[in-house]
Amino acid sequence: MKTKPWDEEIEIDGISYPADKLNRKADADLLTKVLLKRYKSSKEQSNKSSYVLNLNAEWGAGKTYFVRRWCEDLKQNHPVVYIDAWSNDFMDSPIITVLSEVQEQLLETIDKRKIKAPTQKRLKNIGYSVLPKILAALVKRYGGFDINELLESDSNSQEGDTKSKELDLSKAMEAMASQAFSEYSEYKKGVKTLKKTIKELMKYSIDNPKEKLLALKRDYPVFVFIDELDRCRPTYAVEMLEAIKHIFDIEGLVIIVSTHTEELQHTIKVLYGNEFNADDYLRRFFHAKYHLNVHLSKELIKANCDLKAIDPNDFTENSIILFPVVQNLEGQDVDTYQDTILEIVVHVADRMALSPRSAIQLTERFLICIEQLESSKSYDIVIICFLLAAHMFYHNSLYIGILDKIHNGLMGIGVQKNDDESLTKFLETKIVFDKSSYKEQLTQNTNLLKTLEQWHHNKHPHHQIINPDTDAALRGVHNAFGSVSSYFSLVLSLSTVDLHQVQLLRDVVGYKGRGDMDSQSGIKYFMMYYGLENTSFNEYFDLIELSNKFRVNSEVSG
Incomplete structure (x- = not known):
């Protein structure tokens, strides 16, 4: 499979992208070289994980154009997944969005004739058995009970009623703690199983590509692009970042999150308040940031x-x-x-x-x-x-x-x-x-x-x-x-x-x-x-x- 040069118009998923007039190919070549080096360096570390890059550019710089064309280049040698976060933020959970896109797009590149039926079924049903446990824990994390609300006493209640409520609350807290430990244990098991299955899917995509992809050898890492995150509703954007850090932190993955980072910071402050240090918060999720320069021309x-x-x-x-x-x-x-x-x-x-x-x-x-x-x-x-x-x-x-x-x-x-x-x-x-x-x-x-x-x-x-x-x-x-x-x-x-x-x-x-x-x-x-x-x-x-x-x-x- 050979992609068109950047100086020619190209059609991707039914959308026409014009020839590169802003010399974005130079950015793509540089980033590819750097990210491959970072990936190889991470393989030598004891704590192997994914590498996450924040591709930052202001509105009008052509982020989506750049990402889509860069994806086509990378497909020559690597499995690539492109996710438009904004078009999917109607979903309740970004985990489902990322997982379903990774599953669908990687399966599309695999020669299924080389995979046994049970394996095909397992890869096709990836996450079905463990997702409910993971999502249940996250619902409590982002939309569950408010412990402060439970601890509030009714100022209009009598003293005897208050003592009774304290006894009831003690039992309720004990039951909730027990349930929380149980849910956390199930969550950890679910995440571990999910990561293992995703790694298996990544390996099959590299080792068993379709015939049209055999022209060049495919290799790690697998690139996952998450585009337009800054345009998503605040809760979805934050949950996506948390999912990238905790669920999709998988060896062999390079994740590129394309955003106007200043706007993403505003989005985060909608949730946590204007005094919240959104810049420090975002540093937790990204190993590096690359600014896609744009000049008036x-x-x-x-x-x-x-x-x-x-x-x-x-x-x-x-x-x-x-x-x-x-x-x-x-x-x-x-x-x-x-x-x-x-x-x-x-x-x-x-x-x-x-x-x-x-x-x-x-x-x-x-x-x-x-x-x-x-x-x-x-x-x-x-x-x-x-x-x-x-x-x-x-x-x-x-x-x-x-x-x-x-x-x-x-x-x-x-x-x-x-x-x-x-x-x-x-x-x-x-x-x-x-x-x-x-x-x-x-x-x-x-x-x-x-x-x-x-x-x-x-x-x-x-x-x-x-x-x-x-x-x-x-x-x-x-x-x-x-x-x-x-x-x-x-x-x-x-x-x-x-x-x-x-x-x-x-x-x-x-x-x-x-x-x-x-x-x-x-x-x-x-x-x-x-x-x-x-x-x-x-x-x-x-x-x-x-x-x-x-x-x-x-x-x-x-």
Whole structure:
């Protein structure tokens, strides 16, 4: 059995996983090497047990993607079990979840023709005889009687009644103690029997694989992946950890628990209180922790967001422009266009100091905005992204301040003495693109001049205007735009221009016809060429507020 390389798309259990764009294969190779060394070292120790790793990554890092693809690699040489804890937390006991998944997935890899019928039956019925004893003990551990409640005396009772209750309680405690010792003894026997049967199942999976698995030799350890534990209900998550430590502590097992560990700590505090040291508690269960790093990038966004709404050919059909990424009227490569849009979204997220998770949420809301765009209109995506980020993550400190400035006609003046510190910092933030990227965004097509004229005619069908200055405007577009405040002011100034009163756009931007335009003039020239003056800031605000009525899963999940 040969799995696909990481740079190719793969289907696992009916779900398609794209090619690796975040170089996760390097993490998988490193972890495999380290875990195999740790396993071999543990074999030399007297107290042989399982090895448990906490794979830690924040939301949006692609934990499940990484784990599923890593599992496929490991299957070349080792038995592997994958468990989605969150999809199973409706079960009463995580022991049943883990046991049933281990049994089912390992049995699936065994050539049953090489196993005698009695052994097959025993492996198939693994745990049936001992589970009731184990679960009975755990029910008392997590959901049984409260001894303090039994010891409470009724303040309204008479003294004679109290003495009588003390005698009754003494007998009850004696009986309970006897039962507890008996149950504990049965629990220990049950766990020992269960571990022995699981070890037998592991050995059969290694020694008697199906023919399709014979291409490479299978060996210990057996890898068990437990994914999405941080999303489970608190009692289930804690019981899962306890089960891993006490029930599945089996020689030859390597268990990888995939979590956003900070969220898991919050889950534990739900049970034990906010003052409880959840970090120390988790250290009891894990031998080591590996942090799956995530960096803000275009590839991260593509791995987490459905970009179908960004379709340049659909925009062309509906006469929509997302300035400054102007699509070719004769047909546009979708992937290239989407990449260019995402570069701007990532740039804005970086300028706004957003975390990778927040950048993904920003993109999801941006996509909702895209779905609401009106036909035959032009929109500035830099403005949309900055306003969205301000609304979502800095609503009181930034968004309200921007709203007030624009409505009061103060944005063009820039930073004021009485502006909030956060608003001042935002307005002074530099918008800086790569030196050539802005030109590339404006020239996504193969025939710029022809496309310019076509778009301009679409936006201004009754306006005959001659514009010989597009080359000078392009040469004038530099890599630095200045501050957010100046960019917003530039877009605001567009609405004051009446193109019907001019013959040349150079007159509007103050270009005298000699040399290159300056950066601001060049940008304004193209903004007007593509009809941005027809979209008011109130329309942008309405778009942002409308998108706020929609919430995607990424904005509400932990």
